[in-house]
Amino acid sequence: MNLRERKRSDEINPDKDAEVTVAGWVQTIRKKGKIAFILLRDKGGIVQITALKNEMGEEEYNRLTKVQRESVIAVRGKVQKSEYVKRGFEILPIEWRLLNEAEAPLPMGVVDKVNIELDTRLDNRFMDLRREEIKAIFEIKAIMLSAIRRTLEKSGFVEVQTPKILKAGAEGGATLFKLDYFGKNAYLAQSPQLFKQILMSTGLERVYEIAPAFRAELSDTTRHLSEFTSLDFEMAFIESQDDVMDMVEEMVDSAVNAAINEGKDRLDMLGIELNRPKRPYPRLTFEEVKRTLEEKDKKVDNDLDTEGEKILGEIMAEKGYYAYFVVEYPEEEKPFYIMEKDGTPWSYSFDLEFKGQELASGGQREHRPEILMERMKKKGLDPKDFEFYIKAFRYGMPPHGGVGLGIERLIQKALNLENVRETTIFPRDRFRLVP
């Protein structure tokens, strides 16, 4: 028996293949005396190995049917059509090999009919991912990311990588992870903001990055991670922030659409009905939102709180909108790099809300260096600390804007998952550093 001859279970054609070699994980063994049914799982799904005591001989039969669940075995055998089996065929073993025996008991069941807590699952993620419906989440995530890349590239964006080890944080506010950098203090990047903006002065015109962002926030909620995948893009020569929102909408729509089309079988497996949010995504000004919520007796100050977001989500859902923008937040609430709406307390900023949760935020950036420095001072930052950044604004910086979007939140909301941690293979949060 040779593993190079192995076929994935979904590649087997019972009309053509008389004999095959398969390999995978022993999911279950149902022994019924002289006949035993072994469900072998590989990337292509489940294939049934039917072992007959009378065919194999007692010794081999016992050896095979006593293998621990989740062990890895390879089987060469005869392909036999069978109406008893869901897939329409089974394999009658001729020879088999134990490639790696699993210990017992398992740290968690793969197909057991008991509930498993998320924490236990994350501690044993390698085993958790053996479950089809868990694997499906990450396959859909990959499909959506791939669609996002395609859409951005089609629109002239260039993928870039910016440093994750920084001397100073991007924006104050969010907490930074401090680290020792050859004896100096350094920080993990919480956003590529400053770097993607610097690139706007280069002529690349449109750049995007899909990379980890680190936030040392003491948040312990179902929507926060200490390390998450941030999708950032920045585009030059925009007329207004509407150009950025158009692009965000196009991108999110293509991702959801890809999940529906290319991930249909997996969505079915998860029992999820995913619909494309109605377009165009409405653009509501913060003022409008504030009025609407106050009509519902919900007080709004300078920002939407979690409750306000949820109520707005419900109001919009009633109208059939799952994705919408809230635009022109109070300038005071937004970081220094956002452009003010002159003569008003507002700013050219926006948040993308998806099913009542903030998914992305962006806007038009302030590209005039004097005003930029003024805004920095207003926010209590010293422009001297950002000389490397401001420099790029003094020698020809076009008007530009961009966005940062949390990939895990997008996946979480699209798939109606309760916890963002479910969308990260090895999540990092306040308490979890292993695995």
Next chain:
RNA sequence: GCCCCGGUAGUGUAGCGGCCUAUCAUGCGGGCCUGUCGAGCCCGCGACUCGGGUUCAAAUCCCGACCGGGGCGCCA
């Protein structure tokens, strides 16, 4: 940073001062069964997070530590 809640076999749970040498399911070990597919049936195995305290008596009450869960704030 603030506010709630919880830690019982490998896994998920019941019990919340004495009836607990702790329930049920799943799992694991053994037995029966040639068409199963959440197989079934029989027998068995396996646990109170740690450290103090209260009490005649603690899984159960109190304090602390450690580890988790949820919410708020903040954010993507």
